[in-house]
Amino acid sequence: MTTLTIDHVSRWFGNVVAVNDVTMEIGPGVTGLLGPNGAGKSTLIHMMSGFLAPSSGTVTLDGRTIWRNEQSYREIGLVPERESMYDFLTGAEFVVANAELHGLADPGAAARRALDTVEMTAAQDRKISTYSKGMRQRVKMASALVHEPSVLLLDEPFNGMDPRQRLHLMDLLRQMGADGRTVLFSSHILEEVEQLAHHIEVVVAGRHAASGDFREIRRLMTDRPHRYLIRSSDDRALAAALIADASTSGIELDVRERALRVQAVDFRGFTELLPRVAKDAGIRLFEVSPSDESLESVFSYLVAA
Incomplete structure (x- = not known):
C-alpha cells in the first residue's frame, strides 16, 4: 500500500508562486486532482514524481523523500501533459528505451506488455511523428507502465483522445486502482473526474481548496x-x-x-x-x-x- 504525502509544499519561480503551502495525502485507489488551467496541478505532479524540487516543504513516498531518491523513481510512473517526445523513434523503440533506463531484465518483453495494455501494438512500429495526439498519449502511458510502478501520475491524460480511447483508459485506471495501486490524474473537466474518481483534491491559484469524497465536493459546488x-x-x-x-x-x-x-x-x-x-x-x-x-x-x- 503506497502513499504519497505532500507536506506544506510550496514552489516558486522567481517572483511567481506556482504552489502555495499545499498539504495532502494520496493513497491507493484513483484520486482526481481538479482545478482550472494554471492552478498549479502540473507543478504539483512534477514534484510528486521527483522531477521538480519543492522550494519549501517535503514530498515523500511511504516516508521516503522523493527528490533525488533514485529508488523512489522505480515505483513511480509519470504521464506528462507536454507533447515533447522523440519523434524519430517508433512507439516500440520509445517504450523499450524507457524499459532499459529502468534496468529491466527483459526490456523487449516489458515493452510489448505495456504497449498491449494501452492497445498500441498495431501501431508500435510506426514513427511517433506520425501519431495522432491520442496515440501519443497512449504511448506515453505505455512508457509510464513499462516498469509496473505502484504509483501512476497522469497530467491531463484524456487530452486528444477519442471517446473509445477515453473509455478504455478510464477502465484501465479503475482496474489499477482496484488492484491497490496509487493512481492520481489531473483534469480541469469536472465530468472526467466525476466518472473516474471518488476522492478528489481541488487546487486553485496554487492553493489547496478542498479535499474529500467527490459527492461531498459536488454538493458544495451545487450549494454555492x-x-x-x-x-x-x-x-x-x-x-x-x-x-x-x-x-x-x-x-x-x-x-x-x-x-x-x-x-x-x-x-x-x-x-x-x-x-x-x-x-x-x-x-x-x-x-x-x-x-x-x-x-x-x-x-x-x-x-x-
Whole structure:
C-alpha cells in the first residue's frame, strides 16, 4: 500500500508562486486532482514524481523523500501533459528505451506488455511523428507502465483522445486502482473526474481548496450561491416576487442590460420558484442564464468555503 504525502509544499519561480503551502495525502485507489488551467496541478505532479524540487516543504513516498531518491523513481510512473517526445523513434523503440533506463531484465518483453495494455501494438512500429495526439498519449502511458510502478501520475491524460480511447483508459485506471495501486490524474473537466474518481483534491491559484469524497465536493459546488441573468416581460414585477423568497439573497435591476441579476442561495428552491412565480403573475421569461458558471468561479467559492 503506497502513499504519497505532500507536506506544506510550496514552489516558486522567481517572483511567481506556482504552489502555495499545499498539504495532502494520496493513497491507493484513483484520486482526481481538479482545478482550472494554471492552478498549479502540473507543478504539483512534477514534484510528486521527483522531477521538480519543492522550494519549501517535503514530498515523500511511504516516508521516503522523493527528490533525488533514485529508488523512489522505480515505483513511480509519470504521464506528462507536454507533447515533447522523440519523434524519430517508433512507439516500440520509445517504450523499450524507457524499459532499459529502468534496468529491466527483459526490456523487449516489458515493452510489448505495456504497449498491449494501452492497445498500441498495431501501431508500435510506426514513427511517433506520425501519431495522432491520442496515440501519443497512449504511448506515453505505455512508457509510464513499462516498469509496473505502484504509483501512476497522469497530467491531463484524456487530452486528444477519442471517446473509445477515453473509455478504455478510464477502465484501465479503475482496474489499477482496484488492484491497490496509487493512481492520481489531473483534469480541469469536472465530468472526467466525476466518472473516474471518488476522492478528489481541488487546487486553485496554487492553493489547496478542498479535499474529500467527490459527492461531498459536488454538493458544495451545487450549494454555492448561483448568479443568474434573467430577461422577462416585466422585470420589476418579477423582482418584487422573487426577493420575498428565502431562496434568493439579492436582486439587481440592470437598466443597461434591461435584465435582472439574481443571486440564489438555494439552487433547488430557486429553480422551482422562478417558473411558478412567473406563471402566477403572467410574466413571460425570455432568458434565464447562469452568469458565474466558469470553473474559476466554482473553485474560488470552494477556496472561501
